[in-house]
Amino acid sequence: MATIGAAMSAEFMMEEALAPQAPVNRRRPRFRTWRLIVMLLAGAYFLLPIYAGLKFALENDAGHFSFFAVKALPTEPGFGAAFWLSMRLSLVTVVLSMVLMVPTTIYVHLRLPKVRRVVEFITILPIVIPPIILITGVLGSYPLWLKASPYLLSLVYVILAMPFVYRSLDAGLSSIDLKTLVEASRSLGGSWFATMRRVILPNLRPALLSAMVLSLALVLGEFTMASLDLWETIPVWIVNFQQQDGHVTVAASMLGLIGSWVLLTLIVSLDRSQSRRSLRKTGGL
Amino acid sequence: MTQMKETSMTDSSITAGTTKGAQVELDQLVRTYGQVRALDGFSLSIAPGEFVALLGPSGCGKTTVLRVLAGFEQPDSGRVLVDGNDISDVSAQKRDMGMVFQSYSLFPNMSVINNVMFGLRMRHQGRSDSRSKAGQLLELVELSDQSTKYPHQLSGGQQQRVALARALAIEPRVLLLDEPLSALDAKVRAELRDQIRSLQQRLAITTVFVTHDQEEALSMADRVCVMSSGHIEQTATPAVLYARPTTAFVAQFVGISSRVPVETSGNEVVVFGQRCPIRTGEALSGSGHNDALLRPEDFGIDIDPNGKGFVTHKSFLGAITRLIVQVGEISVRVDVRSDQGADIELGTHVTPKVIARDVLVAPRVAAAPVEPL
Numbered sequence: 107m108a109t110i111g112a113a114m115s116a117e118f119m120m121e122e123a124l125a126p127q128a129p130v131n132r133r134r135p136r137f138r139t140w141r142l143i144v145m146l147l148a149g150a151y152f153l154l155p156i157y158a159g160l161k162f163a164l165e166n167d168a169g170h171f172s173f174f175a176v177k178a179l180p181t182e183p184g185f186g187a188a189f190w191l192s193m194r195l196s197l198v199t200v201v202l203s204m205v206l207m208v209p210t211t212i213y214v215h216l217r218l219p220k221v222r223r224v225v226e227f228i229t230i231l232p233i234v235i236p237p238i239i240l241i242t243g244v245l246g247s248y249p250l251w252l253k254a255s256p257y258l259l260s261l262v263y264v265i266l267a268m269p270f271v272y273r274s275l276d277a278g279l280s281s282i283d284l285k286t287l288v289e290a291s292r293s294l295g296g297s298w299f300a301t302m303r304r305v306i307l308p309n310l311r312p313a314l315l316s317a318m319v320l321s322l323a324l325v326l327g328e329f330t331m332a333s334l335d336l337w338e339t340i341p342v343w344i345v346n347f348q349q350q351d352g353h354v355t356v357a358a359s360m361l362g363l364i365g366s367w368v369l370l371t372l373i374v375s376l377d378r379s380q381s382r383r384s385l386r387k388t389g390g391l
Numbered sequence: 392m393t394q395m396k397e398t399s400m401t402d403s404s405i406t407a408g409t410t411k412g413a414q415v416e417l418d419q420l421v422r423t424y425g426q427v428r429a430l431d432g433f434s435l436s437i438a439p440g441e442f443v444a445l446l447g448p449s450g451c452g453k454t455t456v457l458r459v460l461a462g463f464e465q466p467d468s469g470r471v472l473v474d475g476n477d478i479s480d481v482s483a484q485k486r487d488m489g490m491v492f493q494s495y496s497l498f499p500n501m502s503v504i505n506n507v508m509f510g511l512r513m514r515h516q517g518r519s520d521s522r523s524k525a526g527q528l529l530e531l532v533e534l535s536d537q538s539t540k541y542p543h544q545l546s547g548g549q550q551q552r553v554a555l556a557r558a559l560a561i562e563p564r565v566l567l568l569d570e571p572l573s574a575l576d577a578k579v580r581a582e583l584r585d586q587i588r589s590l591q592q593r594l595a596i597t598t599v600f601v602t603h604d605q606e607e608a609l610s611m612a613d614r615v616c617v618m619s620s621g622h623i624e625q626t627a628t629p630a631v632l633y634a635r636p637t638t639a640f641v642a643q644f645v646g647i648s649s650r651v652p653v654e655t656s657g658n659e660v661v662v663f664g665q666r667c668p669i670r671t672g673e674a675l676s677g678s679g680h681n682d683a684l685l686r687p688e689d690f691g692i693d694i695d696p697n698g699k700g701f702v703t704h705k706s707f708l709g710a711i712t713r714l715i716v717q718v719g720e721i722s723v724r725v726d727v728r729s730d731q732g733a734d735i736e737l738g739t740h741v742t743p744k745v746i747a748r749d750v751l752v753a754p755r756v757a758a759a760p761v762e763p764l
């Protein structure tokens with residue numbers, strides 16, 4: 107969420123900053139050249155690996171264009187199981203993360219605004235602590251029956267996703283006048299449940315969506331934990347299968363990438379319609 | 392406005408009687424936030440159907456009173472009685488109080504009609520009943536044509552009218568308005584002020600209106616309760632409050648009074664060499680060094696080349712012209728009729744004369760400079 111938001115606003119800022127300069131700035135052609143160079147460099151940095159990946163995924167061993175890797179992917183040994191495991195882990199992680207984080211964040215916003223800084227600090231810890239330390243600790247301290255289950259990973263993923271989930275929800279809650287909306291609903295006779303379901307959650311939709319997609323992306327891309335916990339999720343499978351057929355594993359990565367893009371585009375467009383709405387709202391003040 | 396009141400009286404099905412005003416009793420409310428005593432023994436009794444304005448400077452505890460009444464805050468001590476029943480243990484959800492907030496509070500995800508229907512749906516009323524009731528209320532606030540719009544498509548004034556309709560839809564026992572007009576521009580504010588007042592009278596609903604704008608309070612309310620630092624300074628009808636403030640705070644906050652240092656003796660006081668009776672029935676009169684509190688209209692002036700005062704500021708306010716007259720160290724505001732004030736120039740020598748029947752006297756405070764008009 108944080109990164110998406112920042113990228114968007116940077117883009118807006120650029121449009122806004124550049125537009126009014128046009129008639130005034132005589133050195134504009136030079137700026138334009140520089141801008142073009144920077145953009146080309148940045149574009150190359152991001153796009154070349156993807157291009158290379160796509161090209162490799164769509165080639166056969168002889169170097170000719172072919173869909174064989176994409177077609178072969180679903181039937182490769184272990185892929186189905188890995189895919190299914192990743193899906194289950196995603197679902198459990200996303201549900202658990204929402205069930206824990208949504209009420210917590212709302213409660214902090216409503217009742218404990220003073221501890222927001224503290225909570226923010228706590229939620230950032232999973233980024234600061236290296237995953238290898240986290241998983242060693244978890245494996246050393248959790249009961250055996252839990253360690254035998256792949257869903258231990260989901261518990262760990264909820265922690266890893268916390269920085270992103272908290273930040274999405276926090277931003278979403280800050281963008282609405284939560285206290286007033288809740289009080290309006292309560293004074294009109296709304297129960298806490300009705301207030302949550304009909305007032306808070308609908309106004310938090312983009313934030314919820316981005317929180318969910320970000321935890322999903324995390325589960326689908328996480329390697330260290332899964333590999334140390336000896337479960338073959340998609341990323342672990344990709345690494346393991348690489349020795350057998352590089353084309354197929356790259357095809358798997360590319361499909362994952364495209365899937366994430368589609369999801370991210372979806373939230374950004376939802377986010378935009380939301381921010382346009384709130385812009386107009388404040389414009390009315 | 393009166394015309395609108397009469398026509399709607401006859402053609403709307405929502406009139407006095409469907410909503411009965413409740414009697415409200417606030418008894419010795421205390422609410423502290425750390426060191427701040429937001430409410431410091433606040434007691435107020437409100438008659439059924441009465442419109443009371445809470446007036447006071449920012450931070451004096453007005454919002455806290457409303458929030459305690461609505462059930463959003465628990466007082467540290469004191470009781471809230473509605474129709475004789477202590478409602479301290481009743482949650483906000485069950486209190487049946489309609490609240491209009493200072494900030495825009497419409498649910499952004501719902502259309503106007505759904506916003507107004509919300510409270511009815513929460514009371515498990517049928518969809519079609521709720522819809523027709525909500526429609527009537529939108530008619531009442533003259534927004535029927537906006538019912539399918541979303542809050543962000545409305546102006547500020549329209550949003551507050553929808554919020555009012557939404558609060559009224561539940562036929563609340565008490566209507567609570569927390570500075571609902573403060574975010575609006577002057578023209579809309581004046582219109583909405585009239586609209587709220589006429590609706591309130593028509594529905595005979597007990598109403599507490601919070602404002603820091605004295606003009607708003609005086610023009611709308613049956614009674615005005617002036618607050619400072621969590622307690623009541625004076626509660627009275629607008630006319631009495633203006634004409635007979637009982638404390639220096641009220642005198643200075645409601646209308647603008649100039650302070651003139653005076654010596655009091657017995658029940659008389661000398662203002663600029665003129666003997667005036669001290670207003671009776673007040674707590675703060677006393678002998679010795681005091682201040683007289685005088686409103687601009689309490690003074691008249693004589694144009695007098697030998698006068699001790701001279702005019703330092705002059706501003707045209709329509710029917711009247713307001714002057715600041717400096718007499719020695721003291722500045723006072725004086726209102727004159729504009730036709731008589733036309734040829735008074737800055738620097739004109741004048742003598743201010745007290746034309747009020749009697750004057751309010753308060754203990755002396757260090758002279759505060761009179762700000763330009």
Ligand SMILES: Nc1ncnc2c1ncn2[C@@H]1O[C@H](COP(=O)(O)OP(=O)(O)O)[C@@H](O)[C@H]1O
Pocket residue numbers: 424427428429447448449450451452453454455456
């Ligand atoms: N939630 C709160 N936490 C701390 N102080 C508060 C809170 N609410 C109100 N106060 C304090 O109580 C006093 C009265 O506040 P309020 O009732 O909002 O005043 P008003 O509405 O008259 O401007 C103020 O000094 C304010 O700072």
Ligand SMILES: [Mg+2]
Pocket residue numbers: 453454455
């Ligand atoms: Mg307030």
